[in-house]
Amino acid sequence: MLKVLVVDDSIMMRNNVKTYVQNAGHTVIGEAESGLLSLDICRETKPDLITMDITMPDMDGLEAIEKIREFNKEVTILVVTSHGQEEVIMRSLKVGAQGYILKPITQENFDEALNSIYKNLESPKEDEYLLDE
Amino acid sequence: MNSVQMMNFDDAKVKEFICNETSEFALGIIDIESSEVIYRNSAMQKIMHKKDAKKCWESIYGLDAVCSWCQLKHKDDMTQQSLDSSSDKEEFEYEYFSEMTSRWYQVQNRVTVLNSKKILIMIALDISRQKKAQGDLISTQFRLAKQTQELQKAQDELKVLASTDSMTKLYNRRYFMEVSDSLLLLAKREARAISLMMLDIDKFKNINDIYGHKIGDEVIIKLSQLLQENSRKSDIVCRWGGEEFIILLPNTEIEGATTIAQKIREVVDSLSIPIKEEEAIHFSVSIGVSQFDSNSEINLEATINRADEALYEAKNSGRNRVCVAPYL
Numbered sequence: 362m363l364k365v366l367v368v369d370d371s372i373m374m375r376n377n378v379k380t381y382v383q384n385a386g387h388t389v390i391g392e393a394e395s396g397l398l399s400l401d402i403c404r405e406t407k408p409d410l411i412t413m414d415i416t417m418p419d420m421d422g423l424e425a426i427e428k429i430r431e432f433n434k435e436v437t438i439l440v441v442t443s444h445g446q447e448e449v450i451m452r453s454l455k456v457g458a459q460g461y462i463l464k465p466i467t468q469e470n471f472d473e474a475l476n477s478i479y480k481n482l483e484s485p486k487e488d489e490y491l492l493d494e
Numbered sequence: 495m496n497s498v499q500m501m502n503f504d505d506a507k508v509k510e511f512i513c514n515e516t517s518e519f520a521l522g523i524i525d526i527e528s529s530e531v532i533y534r535n536s537a538m539q540k541i542m543h544k545k546d547a548k549k550c551w552e553s554i555y556g557l558d559a560v561c562s563w564c565q566l567k568h569k570d571d572m573t574q575q576s577l578d579s580s581s582d583k584e585e586f587e588y589e590y591f592s593e594m595t596s597r598w599y600q601v602q603n604r605v606t607v608l609n610s611k612k613i614l615i616m617i618a619l620d621i622s623r624q625k626k627a628q629g630d631l632i633s634t635q636f637r638l639a640k641q642t643q644e645l646q647k648a649q650d651e652l653k654v655l656a657s658t659d660s661m662t663k664l665y666n667r668r669y670f671m672e673v674s675d676s677l678l679l680l681a682k683r684e685a686r687a688i689s690l691m692m693l694d695i696d697k698f699k700n701i702n703d704i705y706g707h708k709i710g711d712e713v714i715i716k717l718s719q720l721l722q723e724n725s726r727k728s729d730i731v732c733r734w735g736g737e738e739f740i741i742l743l744p745n746t747e748i749e750g751a752t753t754i755a756q757k758i759r760e761v762v763d764s765l766s767i768p769i770k771e772e773e774a775i776h777f778s779v780s781i782g783v784s785q786f787d788s789n790s791e792i793n794l795e796a797t798i799n800r801a802d803e804a805l806y807e808a809k810n811s812g813r814n815r816v817c818v819a820p821y822l
Contacts, residue, residue: 445625445628445632454640461632463632465596465598465622470629470633474633
């Protein structure tokens with residue numbers, strides 16, 4: 362189970378994401394409505410995963426990721442955005458995002474994104490269990 | 495027949511035909527001066543909240559607010575150019591994602607004049623299906639780019655692994671041979687000197703026998719750090735094997751190489767490595783130095799051999815010393 366921080370300036374979008382997170386069996390431990398706010402919440406709550414919008418007031422998602430990476434290299438970051446330009450995609454990768462979803466987010470593409478991110482990482486118990494078999 | 499029938503539709507019916515509930519596209523007509531929505535069909539009603547829509551027009555038409563409807567800073571991008579020009583007829587289109595409906599729209603805007611009123615006609619087509627395909631593509635593209643990045647990283651790590659000695663992190667013999675050839679070529683072309691030194695820990699077998707291999711390894715690691723610290727950035731410091739090291743000194747005459755070798759020998763000689771309380775290891779090194787001789791040598795093999803001979807001489811004449819291979 363992952364502890365998730367949801368960052369988006371739209372409350373509607375945060376609620377959507379929260380539903381998908383919970384449906385996938387994870388817990389939302391915090392939400393932020395701007396990039397700037399997400400920094401402190403990330404420091405306090407130490408999430409495993411952050412879903413990050415890009416266009417937000419006061420600090421955009423890319424800048425927020427950059428800042429977060431300065432103090433937290435471990436957290437997985439999934440960009441959830443309406444930006445489809447290659448430049449934004451590449452910048453997300455460069456600043457250290459592990460996944461990228463174009464809005465609208467659905468349960469299906471959210472699960473898919475998580476699967477592709479976490480298939481390489483050891484999710485300890487399950488993997489060990491599989492190996493034992 | 496059909497066209498005749500079409501002709502019979504009055505304005506209201508045509509309006510109904512294109513704008514009713516079943517319509518695929520959303521239509522809105524906005525009075526630009528007052529920012530009021532004059533007309534919108536039910537599809538448009540779903541996309542935008544009236545209040546928010548007004549804000550949107552206000553932001554498009556010169557006020558500072560960010561459009562909360564479509565979240566775009568219209569003034570910054572596509573609309574600016576069309577509004578700056580004074581023409582009465584303007585067209586612009588863009589794609590945007592509505593968080594109200596969670597769908598993508600292609601929006602076509604046209605500014606025109608009707609009954610001497612400046613109005614904006616806005617048509618929004620739902621392009622969510624295309625966007626879904628694009629989204630899948632983007633996710634794949636992102637994943638691919640990430641994999642490429644990881645592959646590149648792994649490749650770089652492999653390169654380091656292949657060129658260094660894992661214990662000392664110095665270059666290995668393989669890398670030395672690889673890089674020394676090109677450095678020699680460069681030195682030849684620029685008619686510059688190139689020297690090297692062979693270095694060996696004195697009586698290393700004793701250290702191993704008395705203190706064990708673990709301490710022996712520590713001595714080697716400590717010496718490696720010391721060699722690294724006491725050589726220049728351009729020097730190639732390499733673990734030749736066991737307790738033997740080689741340092742290639744580009745752009746260095748035999749005299750310079752000898753000075754560096756002496757310095758290394760002295761630093762090692764003054765060093766003591768604490769192992770237990772009140773016990774420390776002291777050890778020394780012997781070094782053979784040689785310079786590449788462009789008159790009689792074609793590659794570094796003979797130069798290395800001569801350094802090796804000088805090292806042998808240093809060992810035979812009492813150790814803890816530097817011997818220089820003769821250079822004409």
